[in-house]
Amino acid sequence: MRYSKLFGKTLRTAPKEAEAISHKLLAKGGFIDQLAAGIYTFLPLGWRVHQKIENIIRSEMDALGGQEFSMPVLAPKTLWQETGRWETIDPPLFVTRDRHEKEYALGPTHEEVITDLARRSVKSYKDLPFSAYQIQDKFRNELRSTGGLLRTREFFMKDLYSFHADEADFKEFFKKAIAAYTKIFNRVGLKTLVSQASGGSIGGDITYEFQIPAPVGEDQVFFCESCGYAINRQFAEEKKVKNTCPECKKKLAQTNAIEAGQVFSLGTKYSGSMGANFVDRDGKEKPIIMGCYGIGVGRLMAAIVEVFHDKLGIIWPENVAPFGIHLVSIGNSSKVTKKADEIYEKLTKKGEEVLYDDRDESPGVKLADADLIGVPERWVVSETTLKKDSVEIKKRSEKTAKLAKISSL
Ligand SMILES: [Zn+2]
Structure with a gap:
């Protein structure tokens, strides 16, 4: 590519609202352009990086056995009402109406959509397990969207959903998914803390966040340098974990971190409320066991810049360089x-x-x-x-x- 022909040139100064280093450098470097608060255009340079990250994620999801889907952005209100999340999800949904006054959510996540598909497709234990993923446009109705690509209102997310007949099969897949995530972050050049966290409005009793230590990060994570144990600060308070590692009794360190991915054990939360059942070997009807697994692609791109830069600019790791x-x-x-x-x-x-x-x-x-x-x-x-x-x-x-x-x- 001849730079003279490339759309989107470097800027001498960063946008005045930019605080995060990644926001400043990505804007100045001609990677992104802000349309409105939390809403960005990826310019050709930025889109090349985005696609490289997507392809790394895609290859690891394929290796895990995930099948790629593309689900719609628009999801009917009735579907969200079945799980009760139309009212309760945090941040609240972006809602839109069609000309018949029917309401839809612009999807921030797709548990309802994929569970609806599963309840219409899965009949017996022979149809399980399976896992489906997509890399698709998502919407979050944030109160404040500052920080450039670290917190946006529209973004591409890789979301994977897995479906299992029993807990043991789920647990085996969950372990493999965590390993696949660790591989993805390593391939883009990052080390992550795999930190215990609460399920928030997605749900589940076992959830892990993939946290990238960085001063700009909004999360605080306690971690053990000796055994690798890590826990999100809010969850640590809930669990009454203080200064000592519960695994090896060494002292815990603390860091700010960017949450770049999260995996959830959903159990039967969605299949139960939406009636996604299957007939097991013993002839009994049971709800499907589910897990879900997300990575925000743009946020990961910003996290890479937060870690790899100097005062002159960005230092892209080879695998994701434009x-x-x-x-x-x-x-x-x-x-x-x-x-x-x-x-x-x-x-x-x-x-x-x-x-x-x-x-x-x-x-x-x-x-x-x-x-x-x-x-x-x-x-x-x-x-x-x-x-x-x-x-x-x-x-x-x-x-x-x-x-x-x-x-x-
Ligand atoms: Zn430890």
Whole structure:
């Protein structure tokens, strides 16, 4: 991609309402654009990152045995009334009406929709277990939406739902889902605390949050550096866990953290209230055992930036970077332009993802933009490098650059 043609350029200053580092850097870098409070457009650079994260999540969900669905955003009020959540869900639903005055919720989560589908499809234990997921647009009617992509009113979420005949089968899947989540976070470069938490308005008695330690995080987590035990502060108060690890009796540490994912053991909460039953081996009708598992894709993207940045800009981990190489031509001599064009064509043909800054801008502007955008490798072509038939290669995460012969590339 030629940067001169790319829609969405870097900004000199961050939007004045931006407080979180990720909000500032993603806006300044030309990744996102705010339409209204908590509502964002992903510009081409930002959407590339979003899609890379989606694909990592998708591959781990497929490996777990999940089948990809796409459920509607609009869900009828009657469905939400069956579980009682039309009135009680927190934050309250975004509600809309059709021209017949029928009300619908813009889905913040899809337990009702998938449970309705299950009760019409699952007849016997032979239809179980199965798991379904989607990566789809969600809505949250937040009172305040600040923090950029950390707390939005519209966002893409990966939500997975699993259906089981018995508790033992559920527990086995639940363990595998937690392992898949840990793998997803590792693949995007993050370490998470798997922290015990309360089910909130989704429900369940065993729920875990995947917490990414970061100063900007709205959650507080107690964790044990010795055995890995972690618990959300609110839940710790409920459970009367204080300074000592209940597992190994060592002292607990505390951190602010961003909740990037959560898994819930739902039991029969939804299947019971909605009548999603199956006939078991013994011929008895029983409610299906369920679990649900969510990851906010945009929030994860913001969390990555919160962890991987310096004062100059973002430092994308390779697996989620919008491009692999940021090629910069310095000076506008025809020799430099010709050589840079040639390298760009060659790399692109080889299948490398290259962002090529071919603008007629000063070296200072171009190099500052490269640091801000944060592509893992920067390749500079200038009169000086060409004297040695070389390009100057610098990793965004390192301080020093090295020259590499063009013929060897
Ligand atoms: Zn411990």
